[in-house]
Amino acid sequence: MEFKRKPVTDIGIDETLKRFDEDKIKRAIDWVLNREASARLKVFVETCMRCGMCTTSCHHYLSHDQDPTYAPAGKVKQTIWDILNKKGNVTKEDIKKYARIVFSECNLCRRCVQFCPFGIDIAYLLSVVRRICCLIGAVPQYIQDQALSHMQTTNMLWFRQDEWLDTVQWLEDELKAEIKDAKIPVGKKNAEVLYLAHGLEAKYMTGLLTNMAKIMNVAKIDWTVPDTDGWDYTNKAFYACDFETMGKIVKTHYEVAFRLNVKKIVMGECGHAFRTGIYEGVRYLGWKESPIPYIHGVHFFYELLKEGRIKIAKKIEEPVTIQDPCNIVRYRGMGKMLRYIVSQLCENIIEMTPKDDHNYCCSAGGGMIDAGPAWKSARIEGGKIKAEQIKDTGAKIVIAPCHTCHKGIEDLNEYYKMGVHVKFLTDIIADLMEIPEEMKP
Amino acid sequence: MEQFFKDPSIYTFVRGPLLWLAFLVFFLGIFYRIATTLREAKKEKIVYPYLSLRYTLRSLFRWLIPYGSISMRRHPWFTAITFLFHICLIAVSLFLVAHVELWYESWEIRWWTLPVSLADGMTLIVIFCIILLILRRLFQSDIRFLTSSSDYLVLTLVALPFITGFFAHHELVLEYKTMLTIHMLSGEIMLMAIPFTKLSHMFMFFLTRAHTGSEFGAVRHSRDF
Ligand code: SF4
Ligand code: SF4
Numbered sequence: 001m002e003f004k005r006k007p008v009t010d011i012g013i014d015e016t017l018k019r020f021d022e023d024k025i026k027r028a029i030d031w032v033l034n035r036e037a038s039a040r041l042k043v044f045v046e047t048c049m050r051c052g053m054c055t056t057s058c059h060h061y062l063s064h065d066q067d068p069t070y071a072p073a074g075k076v077k078q079t080i081w082d083i084l085n086k087k088g089n090v091t092k093e094d095i096k097k098y099a100r101i102v103f104s105e106c107n108l109c110r111r112c113v114q115f116c117p118f119g120i121d122i123a124y125l126l127s128v129v130r131r132i133c134c135l136i137g138a139v140p141q142y143i144q145d146q147a148l149s150h151m152q153t154t155n156m157l158w159f160r161q162d163e164w165l166d167t168v169q170w171l172e173d174e175l176k177a178e179i180k181d182a183k184i185p186v187g188k189k190n191a192e193v194l195y196l197a198h199g200l201e202a203k204y205m206t207g208l209l210t211n212m213a214k215i216m217n218v219a220k221i222d223w224t225v226p227d228t229d230g231w232d233y234t235n236k237a238f239y240a241c242d243f244e245t246m247g248k249i250v251k252t253h254y255e256v257a258f259r260l261n262v263k264k265i266v267m268g269e270c271g272h273a274f275r276t277g278i279y280e281g282v283r284y285l286g287w288k289e290s291p292i293p294y295i296h297g298v299h300f301f302y303e304l305l306k307e308g309r310i311k312i313a314k315k316i317e318e319p320v321t322i323q324d325p326c327n328i329v330r331y332r333g334m335g336k337m338l339r340y341i342v343s344q345l346c347e348n349i350i351e352m353t354p355k356d357d358h359n360y361c362c363s364a365g366g367g368m369i370d371a372g373p374a375w376k377s378a379r380i381e382g383g384k385i386k387a388e389q390i391k392d393t394g395a396k397i398v399i400a401p402c403h404t405c406h407k408g409i410e411d412l413n414e415y416y417k418m419g420v421h422v423k424f425l426t427d428i429i430a431d432l433m434e435i436p437e438e439m440k441p
Numbered sequence: 442m443e444q445f446f447k448d449p450s451i452y453t454f455v456r457g458p459l460l461w462l463a464f465l466v467f468f469l470g471i472f473y474r475i476a477t478t479l480r481e482a483k484k485e486k487i488v489y490p491y492l493s494l495r496y497t498l499r500s501l502f503r504w505l506i507p508y509g510s511i512s513m514r515r516h517p518w519f520t521a522i523t524f525l526f527h528i529c530l531i532a533v534s535l536f537l538v539a540h541v542e543l544w545y546e547s548w549e550i551r552w553w554t555l556p557v558s559l560a561d562g563m564t565l566i567v568i569f570c571i572i573l574l575i576l577r578r579l580f581q582s583d584i585r586f587l588t589s590s591s592d593y594l595v596l597t598l599v600a601l602p603f604i605t606g607f608f609a610h611h612e613l614v615l616e617y618k619t620m621l622t623i624h625m626l627s628g629e630i631m632l633m634a635i636p637f638t639k640l641s642h643m644f645m646f647f648l649t650r651a652h653t654g655s656e657f658g659a660v661r662h663s664r665d666f
Contacts, residue, residue, distance in 0.1 A: 001585075039481035042478075047646070049642055051523075053512050057512070068586035073587050113653060114511065115510075115512035117510075117646075118645070119500065120649060120653075121656075286486075335663075
């Protein structure tokens with residue numbers, strides 16, 4: 001079986017490689033293989049029995065007519081095994097191929113790991129290759145750009161601190177039209193909750209931030225948002241396996257929380273950022289667990305509903321289905337909480353098969369959507385199985401509590417004509433909750 | 442051992458000193474591989490602090506009982522073949538009358554043995570399963586893509602002791618003693634190869650499952666099965 005792909009140009013990879021020679025590539029590989037990776041890499045590579053039990057677990061394999069070059073262990077063979085066989089003496093063309101595989105044909109969703117009899121962490125093996133590409137600099141341009149933005153501003157879209165403060169202020173003004181005396185407290189000390197937002201919510205998706213603020217006000221949460229950089233919870237450097245920047249971002253978030261002396265950090269509906277905030281970044285920084293609670297939107301809403309701090313006025317009647325984002329379900333077991341929330345909001349829930357922690361990735365995760373337009377068709381093709389899975393439910397609404405799943409499924413919807421609406425919990429809750437009379441303007 | 446010094450021949454060599462050597466390499470090799478792995482794992486910040494006995498056991502349990510994991514349920518035939526293969530392989534090696542007799546001769550210890558005809562059938566099952574595993578490698582596209590010659594070599598290493606053992610028992614192909622010598626020799630080569638080839642999955646299984654099981658259970662709060 002041959003590795004056959006349509007050519008794709010990505011200046012982040014192609015131009016970088018022009019500036020690099022094979023010697024430097026070898027140095028990057030040696031660094032990663034000898035200094036960073038150790039027992040796991042060795043044991044996982046040696047223990048793989050090439051049994052193929054992982055093959056059909058991967059949505060890329062299933063979506064590409066069972067092409068072995070898309071199978072989990074197949075991708076490992078074409079990347080890290082190849083590097084090890086060649087003892088790191090690889091060509092620029094090789095790196096280009098590896099980068100393509102690890103950034104645009106694997107979402108690091110770890111579904112395959114659940115299928116391997118030895119629990120071989122295939123996603124880890126492929127991320128070792130991402131790390132090599134990162135040190136060389138051969139990373140999709142869009143991810144590089146966002147990671148650079150994170151280095152300088154701690155947010156993903158080069159937003160300046162004053163722009164953030166400005167945005168929050170006008171959002172508060174707008175919210176006052178809906179909720180009397182609505183507040184978005186900025187930099188308030190000793191609050192219960194520090195809320196972090198998704199970068200896009202400050203620019204293109206402000207409605208989502210407003211809706212969260214609405215929920216906070218109605219639920220009477222003692223909350224605040226940062227008054228400095230560090231308000232954006234996203235962590236795109238993580239996708240490039242740029243751990244240094246990833247750690248710096250998470251550190252900034254906790255520093256803001258310590259400075260404001262809040263009890264916990266709450267974030268919205270996003271997968272990768274939750275994972276970096278709750279353990280990946282935390283471990284990198286040397287903590288065993290997060291020093292103060294780091295709560296995902298799903299968990300937060302679950303508590304609000306359980307404790308009756310918000311009441312739902314009416315339920316959605318149209319059939320809905322639930323997208324389990326890998327980063328909060330397979331990576332943090334939040335499937336039950338998610339289902340509880342949805343059951344409080346919707347009458348008619350039709351589950352996908354497989355579901356919960358065995359669910360298929362949306363094919364946009366793990367940085368595939370952040371790799372930008374050049375790689376869009378890769379994730380659309382890889383998402384074929386997801387599109388079929390959703391179509392089979394017959395649902396009209398897909399609830400996707402993750403920015404990446406949300407956008408990824410919207411794109412699938414457009415391409416595969418699924419005829420669904422993709423929704424965030426925040427928007428649904430803000431829409432359906434009771435607003436007490438005294439809060440109406 | 443004494444036999445070899447009294448009457449040095451290939452047969453007594455294979456039955457005496459080489460057998461000793463094989464067991465030595467087997468046990469020391471396993472010990473060495475596990476020890477180095479455990480030492481190297483210290484360099485990984487995320488391995489030891491998160492190991493959990495509960496989730497290690499959960500993971501091992503799910504993967505040691507037939508059809509305990511979603512993956513096995515999705516691959517019913519392959520699961521049946523691999524379980525049969527492994528059970529027969531281990532049972533015949535440990536409980537064959539002729540093997541237990543050898544232990545008795547040297548150490549005067551004895552344990553339960555398999556009825557001869559059952560052991561014979563199990564040997565055939567092992568051989569048959571190996572043929573199926575080879576066919577799978579040859580004809581299933583995703584596995585053929587992964588397979589290299591070393592995978593066939595490993596399968597051959599395992600097949601030889603069983604084929605020769607079967608032949609010796611039934612006095613087929615070659616004269617009994619010669620076949621028995623080849624049988625013991627191939628068994629010893631297999632034993633010595635276990636720690637240093639892909640056959641090491643025999644013990645590495647427990648280490649990788651401990652890590653992945655703990656990572657899924659204690660950190661990711663989800664299932665690894
Ligand atoms: S299931 Fe595990 S052992 Fe089998 S091929 Fe896949 S990674 Fe290798
Ligand atoms: S996309 Fe998911 S299932 Fe496929 S290889 Fe990557 S981690 Fe495994």
